[in-house]
Amino acid sequence: MISYAISHKYRAMKMKAELQEIMNMLRKLQGSIDFGATPAAEREELAGEVSDIMDALFEAMKKMP
Numbered sequence: 001m002i003s004y005a006i007s008h009k010y011r012a013m014k015m016k017a018e019l020q021e022i023m024n025m026l027r028k029l030q031g032s033i034d035f036g037a038t039p040a041a042e043r044e045e046l047a048g049e050v051s052d053i054m055d056a057l058f059e060a061m062k063k064m065p
Helices: 002-034 040-063
Strands: none
16 A cells, blocks of 8 residues: 555656656747747747646646645
8 A cells, every 4th residue: 555655656756747847848939939030929829828838737737746
């Protein structure tokens, strides 16, 4: 039973670390969008979509142990 709890905690920590890595990639993407040559309206739309994804990931990470 204890080993199951440890295993479950380890998996949650690993998943949280993976989500954090995805968050870092999204931050890089957002930076690329902000400084890209794409027209301003499209940049704003893309940046908004990336921001929404980041918000959803952050909320999911808050619910993890």
